[in-house]
Amino acid sequence: MAGPKTTQATLRRTLTFRDLVVYGLLFIAPMAPVGVFGTLDAKSHGAVALVYLVATVAMAFTAYSYAQMVRVAPRAGSVFTYARVGLGEGPGFIAGWMAMLDYLLIPAVAYLFSGIAMEELVPSVDRWVWTAIAVVVTTGLNLWGVRAAALVGLLVLAMEIAVLLVFVAAALVELAAHGAQRDWLSPLTGQSGFTISAVFGAVSVAVLSYLGFDAIASFAEETLDDGDGKGGRGGKGRTASNTSKGGALAVEGGAPAGKGSGWRSAAGPARVSRAVLTCLAVAGFLFIVQTYLAALLSPTSSSELAADPAAQGGAFYAAVDSSVGTWLHDLVAVSKAIGAAFAALAGQAAAGRLLFAMARDRRLPGVVAKVNAHSGVPRRALLSAAVVTLVAAVWAARRDDGLDRLVSVVDVGALTAFALLHASVIGWFWVRKRAEVPSVLRHVLVPLVGMGIVIAVIVEASSTAQLIGAIWLGVGFVVLAAQWRGRVGSGTGGTAGPSNGPGDPGAGAR
Numbered sequence: 001m002a003g004p005k006t007t008q009a010t011l012r013r014t015l016t017f018r019d020l021v022v023y024g025l026l027f028i029a030p031m032a033p034v035g036v037f038g039t040l041d042a043k044s045h046g047a048v049a050l051v052y053l054v055a056t057v058a059m060a061f062t063a064y065s066y067a068q069m070v071r072v073a074p075r076a077g078s079v080f081t082y083a084r085v086g087l088g089e090g091p092g093f094i095a096g097w098m099a100m101l102d103y104l105l106i107p108a109v110a111y112l113f114s115g116i117a118m119e120e121l122v123p124s125v126d127r128w129v130w131t132a133i134a135v136v137v138t139t140g141l142n143l144w145g146v147r148a149a150a151l152v153g154l155l156v157l158a159m160e161i162a163v164l165l166v167f168v169a170a171a172l173v174e175l176a177a178h179g180a181q182r183d184w185l186s187p188l189t190g191q192s193g194f195t196i197s198a199v200f201g202a203v204s205v206a207v208l209s210y211l212g213f214d215a216i217a218s219f220a221e222e223t224l225d226d227g228d229g230k231g232g233r234g235g236k237g238r239t240a241s242n243t244s245k246g247g248a249l250a251v252e253g254g255a256p257a258g259k260g261s262g263w264r265s266a267a268g269p270a271r272v273s274r275a276v277l278t279c280l281a282v283a284g285f286l287f288i289v290q291t292y293l294a295a296l297l298s299p300t301s302s303s304e305l306a307a308d309p310a311a312q313g314g315a316f317y318a319a320v321d322s323s324v325g326t327w328l329h330d331l332v333a334v335s336k337a338i339g340a341a342f343a344a345l346a347g348q349a350a351a352g353r354l355l356f357a358m359a360r361d362r363r364l365p366g367v368v369a370k371v372n373a374h375s376g377v378p379r380r381a382l383l384s385a386a387v388v389t390l391v392a393a394v395w396a397a398r399r400d401d402g403l404d405r406l407v408s409v410v411d412v413g414a415l416t417a418f419a420l421l422h423a424s425v426i427g428w429f430w431v432r433k434r435a436e437v438p439s440v441l442r443h444v445l446v447p448l449v450g451m452g453i454v455i456a457v458i459v460e461a462s463s464t465a466q467l468i469g470a471i472w473l474g475v476g477f478v479v480l481a482a483q484w485r486g487r488v489g490s491g492t493g494g495t496a497g498p499s500n501g502p503g504d505p506g507a508g509a510r
Contacts (some may be wrong), residue, residue: 023153079217114340115130135390300317356369411458465480
């Protein structure tokens with residue numbers, strides 16, 4: 001027996017396709033490879049551009065699965081919602097639980113990067129102070145409203161891309177005037193000792209640069225739908241037809257715009273799907289170009305970097321200093337300081353939506369599932385995410401090994417959630433056959449390849465990251481068991497109660 005029917009909190013629809021791409025690129029950061037360039041160059045024996053090419057293709061499988069599932073369940077919560085629909089309540093909770101580890105800690109890493117960069121520019125102020133300031137400023141922007149944060153984010157993204165274009169132009173001038181330090185094809189073919197296995201070993205690190213594009217899906221419920229008018233509010237804009245199998249609005253693949261989701265057409269979910277794929281393609285192109293040029297400018301060979309791990313972290317800056325000059329070094333540092341803070345802004349916003357969605361579906365305390373009437377954002381969820389991020393970031397900033405500890409665990413949560421995402425595609429379209437015409441290629445083979453890729457990356461992760469991920473997963477199972485026991489005891493039959501949305505297409509989802 002389900003619990004009493006309730007009216008659920010809904011988010012305000014204001015985001016355009018451009019806003020979604022801005023959020024995704026902010027979270028990823030256009031110059032994300034700067035910090036790991038030397039490590040990847042050493043691991044791949046000089047084929048660093050090829051590494052990012054392969055990594056982009058590898059992550060495309062995950063992006064495609066996101067594009068499939070956002071049409072099924074265009075609601076806040078991203079992979080939590082998708083796994084809940086495709087696999088059931090338990091896997092849905094575990095997916096959200098593992099994604100929470102990623103969404104709460106990636107912003108902390110980004111804030112710490114910002115603090116480190118600012119300390120380099122202003123050494124008299126400790127990095128933890130800059131880190132805390134970045135958290136406070138970006139949290140304020142997120143609380144102001146998703147649309148306002150997106151507009152400010154657009155300006156910051158434009159600044160980052162402008163700096164990247166300055167680097168590209170300066171690098172091309174330098175290469176035209178003085179030639180390359182390495183063979184022109186070496187960033188794609190490698191230097192001495194090149195092997196395919198070395199490239200794939202480096203790919204396991206490079207895919208971490210892409211974590212964040214998936215955050216776009218968490219804003220699905222706030223994306224404008226065609227004909228919505230002002231944010232899709234009002235009676236006309238909040239209805240949905242139930243014309244396809246499973247009480248769903250018919251869109252490509254038999255996916256629902258959803259009972260109670262407020263979608264009039266498939267245009268909104270399609271816009272989110274297109275933004276996910278566009279963001280990955282743009283980021284991949286930017287990563288390949290900048291690492292190709294940096295490799296040609298690098299005065300240090302990949303074998304020398306491999307022999308000197310301490311030089312790997314600053315290899316990109318060393319290439320810029322030796323070829324163009326310190327002015328570009330400082331410009332890139334300022335861009336990284338600001339860009340990292342706003343990458344954390346996008347990550348914090350996504351974390352807030354995840355907490356909100358899990359609380360709305362009674363998987364976290366209901367007090368978090370509140371939307372501010374004025375700003376239209378889940379203020380309590382955002383503040384909860386901000387507090388956790390602030391504590392983690394400042395703690396790490398005050399420790400010499402803080403960055404290493406944070407970075408070692410952020411990937412495991414995301415990759416585990418990605419694996420459940422791929423399983424959700426198979427579960428929804430093929431096993432449960434909710435699609436009118438399921439496709440072996442799109443709904444089985446593509447997600448299976450994607451799942452294999454993310455599992456391989458998890459296997460390549462450090463033992464510390466694997467241990468922490470396993471502990472977090474174990475705690476998640478304990479919480480899930482306690483919730484199930486409580487629901488059975490209260491007579492709800494272990495269900496999540498009324499979902500009133502596409503995450504609850506029928507009893508078969510449970």
